Amino acid sequence: MSTRHPAVLGIITFVAVLALAGGAFVAWQKLAPTHSQPAAALAAAPKCSTTAKLAVTVDPSIAPEVRQIAAQYDKVKTHCSKITVSAQASADTASMIAAGNGVGVDVWIPDSPVWVNRMQSIASSLGRTAPTLTAKQPIASSPVLFALPTARAGDIGDQKLSWGRVLNGTVTAVIPNPEGSGPSLAGLLALAQHAHGNTELLNTSLIALGKSIPDSAGAALAATVSATNLTIAITTEQQVANYNKTHAAQPLTAVYPADGTLSVQFPYLLTPSSTQNGDTADLASSFEQALLAQPAVFTAAGFRDGSGKGAVDQPGVLPTASPAPAADDGKTELALYKTWGVVTLRGRMLGVIDVSGSMADAAGGGLSRIDVFQQAAVGAISRFSGDVELGLWQFSTNQNGTVPYKQISPIAPLGDPTHMADLSSKIAGLPQHLGGDTGLYETTLAAVRAVRQSYDPNFINSVVVITDGVNDDDQSSLTLQSLVATLKKEADPSKPVPVIMIGFGPDTDIAAMTQIAKATGGEAYTAQQPQDLGTVLTTALTERSCRPNCTP
Numbered sequence: 247m248s249t250r251h252p253a254v255l256g257i258i259t260f261v262a263v264l265a266l267a268g269g270a271f272v273a274w275q276k277l278a279p280t281h282s283q284p285a286a287a288l289a290a291a292p293k294c295s296t297t298a299k300l301a302v303t304v305d306p307s308i309a310p311e312v313r314q315i316a317a318q319y320d321k322v323k324t325h326c327s328k329i330t331v332s333a334q335a336s337a338d339t340a341s342m343i344a345a346g347n348g349v350g351v352d353v354w355i356p357d358s359p360v361w362v363n364r365m366q367s368i369a370s371s372l373g374r375t376a377p378t379l380t381a382k383q384p385i386a387s388s389p390v391l392f393a394l395p396t397a398r399a400g401d402i403g404d405q406k407l408s409w410g411r412v413l414n415g416t417v418t419a420v421i422p423n424p425e426g427s428g429p430s431l432a433g434l435l436a437l438a439q440h441a442h443g444n445t446e447l448l449n450t451s452l453i454a455l456g457k458s459i460p461d462s463a464g465a466a467l468a469a470t471v472s473a474t475n476l477t478i479a480i481t482t483e484q485q486v487a488n489y490n491k492t493h494a495a496q497p498l499t500a501v502y503p504a505d506g507t508l509s510v511q512f513p514y515l516l517t518p519s520s521t522q523n524g525d526t527a528d529l530a531s532s533f534e535q536a537l538l539a540q541p542a543v544f545t546a547a548g549f550r551d552g553s554g555k556g557a558v559d560q561p562g563v564l565p566t567a568s569p570a571p572a573a574d575d576g577k578t579e580l581a582l583y584k585t586w587g588v589v590t591l592r593g594r595m596l597g598v599i600d601v602s603g604s605m606a607d608a609a610g611g612g613l614s615r616i617d618v619f620q621q622a623a624v625g626a627i628s629r630f631s632g633d634v635e636l637g638l639w640q641f642s643t644n645q646n647g648t649v650p651y652k653q654i655s656p657i658a659p660l661g662d663p664t665h666m667a668d669l670s671s672k673i674a675g676l677p678q679h680l681g682g683d684t685g686l687y688e689t690t691l692a693a694v695r696a697v698r699q700s701y702d703p704n705f706i707n708s709v710v711v712i713t714d715g716v717n718d719d720d721q722s723s724l725t726l727q728s729l730v731a732t733l734k735k736e737a738d739p740s741k742p743v744p745v746i747m748i749g750f751g752p753d754t755d756i757a758a759m760t761q762i763a764k765a766t767g768g769e770a771y772t773a774q775q776p777q778d779l780g781t782v783l784t785t786a787l788t789e790r791s792c793r794p795n796c797t798p
Contacts, residue, residue: 298326311547316331341365343365355514388485417476420458436573484549487563509573554569592634601679639653639693642680643721655668691733694766711759713749716758
């Protein structure tokens with residue numbers, strides 16, 4: 247996964263400010279803009295005594311079209327205008343404006359209205375008042391859909407592609423990194439809407455999508471072509487059309503979700519530098535009309551107009567399609583932006599598994615408690631990226647002499663095939679080691695110390711303890727009170743190691759587990775029924791980076 251480093255973002259912002267601010271304070275005499283005049287009138291037009299300037303920052307995906315129309319606009323002599331169109335990723339522009347570095351940006355055209363919400367959120371976190379942006383008509387739009395290699399279109403079978411199939415995992419999907427893509431955030435919004443409030447289902451889907459995160463739309467589309475199994479990309483109609491222009495030998499087909507979809511819009515936003523200056527406001531308004539007056543420029547690039555209409559004559563997409571509702575729930579999209587950051591954050595975890603004798607007890611359905619754990623663990627591990635690091639301990643009394651715990655697999659990346667095979671083998675072999683009592687307290691303290699000793703600042707380091715009982719290690723003098731006190735005393739803010747406690751079954755001491763977890767900034771969960779373990783395990787792991795301030 248590729249993430250934007252704060253230092254790099256700072257450099258991008260600084261350079262962008264220099265580029266956009268140059269010449270921003272030149273005064274001009276307003277001349278009435280005219281879109282078309284007779285040739286004789288143009289020839290007789292007086293030379294401009296001043297040139298009106300307008301600085302437009304636009305998302306790279308639509309920059310060529312905006313530049314083309316801007317150039318045409320400036321060629322009209324009576325306009326006496328110079329419109330500078332700067333391409334910059336919408337996420338970067340949002341950060342720049344939020345930080346107060348938006349001087350010189352008169353008009354902003356991002357790839358989604360959600361970046362206004364993101365800008366406001368960043369400004370709030372910086373203790374700043376977000377500037378007021380005035381939204382005009384969107385200049386273009388594109389529906390969010392699925393792309394797959396045309397050569398493999400027959401592999402879909404009788405089942406149509408839908409958001410529901412992405413959610414339940416019956417089709418493999420990739421999505422460009424939503425942290426920098428408005429269309430991808432709209433795709434997450436569509437998934438959330440079709441999850442119908444089932445948070446566990448949505449989070450499970452996000453974890454699966456996070457296994458491989460292409461940096462761009464082009465990379466995501468290329469991944470569908472190179473995949474050995476049928477893989478679809480969550481993208482837009484325009485991105486498919488654009489890809490096919492340069493990949494005629496291996497084209498993609500745009501598939502419209504059977505259960506409906508959303509469209510992403512490109513809003514025309516006026517910043518205070520244009521709304522508070524009459525001359526700039528007039529030029530900004532005139533240029534907006536020029537953009538709206540030339541829909542053919544945008545449809546030639548694969549876009550629909552701002553309302554979702556228009557004919558697109560491009561390979562791989564339908565010429566006409568019913569307009570999809572706009573993805574305009576910025577609040578929910580921003581929440582999904584944050585959730586995505588949590589579930590895809592690379593973790594370094596030590597799993598500590600109870601193998602005391604009670605784990606052999608029946609859990610229903612012909613399964614023992616350890617059987618249920620095995621199924622839940624394998625399911626959870628299979629969803630994570632290969633960049634996630636995981637190790638395993640098992641614990642019960644007398645595992646290693648009088649020590650109640652033993653390492654069975656070291657912490658290492660899941661992307662290492664040898665390590666993944668070792669984990670699978672050790673999880674499968676757990677039933678052979680059942681017996682003894684639950685040495686919970688001593689094991690937890692040792693696990694925290696071990697993870698802190700090998701702490702990696704590039705990851706979220708944590709301990710995940712799964713147990714079905716209470717501490718009953720008679721050979722240990724460690725009490726609940728002394729354990730909690732020691733965890734608090736040894737806590738290192740520079741090396742936090744939250745403990746995630748998961749109680750499995752009716753016999754767990756959830757009160758004690760909660761005290762232990764809270765002492766480390768972690769959380770305790772309980773799965774009363776065997777079928778709840780998979781849900782609880784997914785919830786615990788998807789919330790690992792927000793502790794101790796997670797909200798429902």
